[in-house]
Amino acid sequence: MSHNNYQDFVNIDEFKYAAEKKLPRMVYDYYASGSFDQITLAENQNYFSRIKLLPRCLIDVSNVDMRTNVLGIDLSFPLMIAPTAMQKMAHPVGETATWSAANELGTSMTLSSLSTTSIEELSKHANGNPGWFQLYVFKDRAITKNLVQRAEQIGYKAIVLTVDTPYLGRREADYRNGFRLPHGLKLQNFSDLPLADVEGGLNAYVATMIDSSLTWKDLDWLKSITKLPIIVKGVMSPRDAEIAVTHGVDAIIVSNHGARQLDTAPSTIEVLPYIVKAVNGRCPVILDGGVRRGTDILKALACGAKAVMIGRPVLWGLAVGGKDGVKRVLSLLHDELKLSMALAGVKSISQINKSLIWDPSEYTKL
Numbered sequence: 001m002s003h004n005n006y007q008d009f010v011n012i013d014e015f016k017y018a019a020e021k022k023l024p025r026m027v028y029d030y031y032a033s034g035s036f037d038q039i040t041l042a043e044n045q046n047y048f049s050r051i052k053l054l055p056r057c058l059i060d061v062s063n064v065d066m067r068t069n070v071l072g073i074d075l076s077f078p079l080m081i082a083p084t085a086m087q088k089m090a091h092p093v094g095e096t097a098t099w100s101a102a103n104e105l106g107t108s109m110t111l112s113s114l115s116t117t118s119i120e121e122l123s124k125h126a127n128g129n130p131g132w133f134q135l136y137v138f139k140d141r142a143i144t145k146n147l148v149q150r151a152e153q154i155g156y157k158a159i160v161l162t163v164d165t166p167y168l169g170r171r172e173a174d175y176r177n178g179f180r181l182p183h184g185l186k187l188q189n190f191s192d193l194p195l196a197d198v199e200g201g202l203n204a205y206v207a208t209m210i211d212s213s214l215t216w217k218d219l220d221w222l223k224s225i226t227k228l229p230i231i232v233k234g235v236m237s238p239r240d241a242e243i244a245v246t247h248g249v250d251a252i253i254v255s256n257h258g259a260r261q262l263d264t265a266p267s268t269i270e271v272l273p274y275i276v277k278a279v280n281g282r283c284p285v286i287l288d289g290g291v292r293r294g295t296d297i298l299k300a301l302a303c304g305a306k307a308v309m310i311g312r313p314v315l316w317g318l319a320v321g322g323k324d325g326v327k328r329v330l331s332l333l334h335d336e337l338k339l340s341m342a343l344a345g346v347k348s349i350s351q352i353n354k355s356l357i358w359d360p361s362e363y364t365k366l
Ligand SMILES: Cc1cc2nc3c(=O)[nH]c(=O)nc-3n(C[C@H](O)[C@H](O)[C@H](O)COP(=O)(O)O)c2cc1C
Pocket: 030, 031, 032, 044, 082, 083, 084, 085, 112, 113, 114, 134, 162, 233, 255, 256, 257, 258, 259, 260, 288, 289, 290, 291, 309, 310, 311, 312, 313
């Protein structure tokens, strides 16, 4: 395995190894960690590997069309970039490099509330087309309202409300390393306010600033302060998916926060079919967590997801090669999906359905 030129890397794991070598230990551990025993972290990937794809044959796959559209956003393939905090720890250009890579590959990103590039700076870089904005609800609702209204005013196309983080999951490496935002970096959405610093560590920051009393009624409050579509991120229970739909959300992201919150929660791909069933076509369902291969994307779509998101692979690409590193990560997944679709016998996204998943009970009576 070569670690010299990331353009020669053939899979996402190679990016992960190279990023581990390059980044300071504290930063790598913060990005890589799951919570507690990291059981869900392993399961997010392992469950994908236990699902088997059933190929069909003698289908003309000389042209495979992977284009799709999610809430009005055209995508060259059904993958988007999940919000991840503090990207300038990975590379000095941070979030704007990620946006450029996404844009050049025909996909889209979501900016984190806790970004090291401001809402305005990213939008300026993106010529007013920055993608979606992820929202953490602060105890101080004036701060929250300010974030939402700035995002709406400057061109973001949806608010992604993260609902799985009343407190921060316990990532043990961060305790050992005394994780804090490195000197010189700030959470740029808060300019010079004290909440731009994470000097006392992230757990203390979240416990002090973030509203752990959030409930479904706050979703109605959010709807009352913006006209943007609202996407809830962090839904794992089919019951919550049902409630979300009755509150009129525009999309649901099935996510366990990259296994960084409740350890021993199921993997996202395991609960996806049940959530799709509960939602019953009333809004798009997106999945994130453990997507590392084109076959994972194909499986998620076969289980009913409209698209997937990736978090850590982008951070590895950013760390290793800035914008071009992220482009290479996206290209690998793009090409893997295209090949996997062709080998499975599907030539467009609309042809992907659950018959692609091997289920012997479907065939016992044949
Ligand atoms: C380092 C890191 C930072 C994250 N920051 C945020 C964030 O600011 N807001 C948010 O909603 N989710 C955040 N997430 C969760 C991701 O959006 C996403 O759910 C998760 O990374 C998907 O899993 P994957 O990393 O296995 O692809 C973060 C995840 C990681 C790994």
